[in-house]
Amino acid sequence: MRKGIIATVLGAAAVLAGCKAGGDYQGLEYAPNMYHSVAYEPLSQITDESAGTIVNSLDNGRGEYFNSNKYNPYAMNLREPAPNTVKRDPRGWLPYRGKRIAKDSIPAYTAKLSNPLRRDTAQVAAYLEQGKVLYVSQCQHCHGKTGAAESKIAQNYALGVANLKAENYLGITEGHIFHVITFGAGNMLPHGSQVSPDDRWKIAMYVKQLQSK
Known part of the structure; x- marks a missing residue:
């Protein structure tokens, strides 16, 4: 009984020691195919054709981990x-x-930047509804529900938030709005990385609808 316990402890110690990595020794891996993809991967290339030969299951003479297109x-x-x-x-x-x-x-x-979504006249009403949803999630917290900068952020932001209902904004085009959403303007930061081009155009359509009310 005692010998069995000692053998079990020694065996467990050997297994744990084999898993210890450090320096040039990376330890042992269980089921390495779970960690190293055999298939091509776009952003991770292993160019050493001998990499993974110790666990090679391929018949082309290359290591298991090689995954580059030479x-x-x-x-x-x-x-x-x-x-x-x-x-x-x-x-x-x-x-x-x-x-x-x-x-x-x-x-x-x-001036010459036009909304390509307007070409699909049958979908304009749907785009406006989608633009409203996007405006609520992306714009309303600053510009307010009606676009008149009636939000708490606008009221407490010392540098000001654009009142889209103000006379000097009523003449802006959908292209103008698209550009500002994309790159920002004044105190507004760019949102091009957060809102897709189609969604920016839909928001622009809805803003113009708000301005007409």
Whole structure:
């Protein structure tokens, strides 16, 4: 009985010692295929063809962990885009290539920027409803329910929040609104990374509807 206990303890100690990693020794792994993908991965390339030979189950002579495409530049699994090309969205639209500029320059800068969602006239009503939901979640906390900057944030923010019902804002275009949501203006920070292009256009449509009331 005592010998059995001692053998069990020694066996457990050996297993635990084998799991200890440090320096150049990374320890033992249980079921390494759970940690190292055999399939290609776009952002993680292991270029050493001998990596993982100790657990190799492949018949191509390479280690289990090798997951690079040696025919692509830098052995990457992602292909670099062709030179001088611009990725289009699923509809074939080009991305907006604007930039943050002085507030007073925005009207002229966006004068020819039109809302592509307006082309689908049958969906305009649906886009406006979606724009309302987006406005409530993304804009109302500052600009207020009606757009007149009646929110608590606007009332307590010393630097001011734009009153979208003010006379000097009534003439702004949907392109102007889209640009400001994307890159920010004045005290407003950019929201281009938080709101998709389609959703920015829907918000712009709804803001113009608010201004007409």
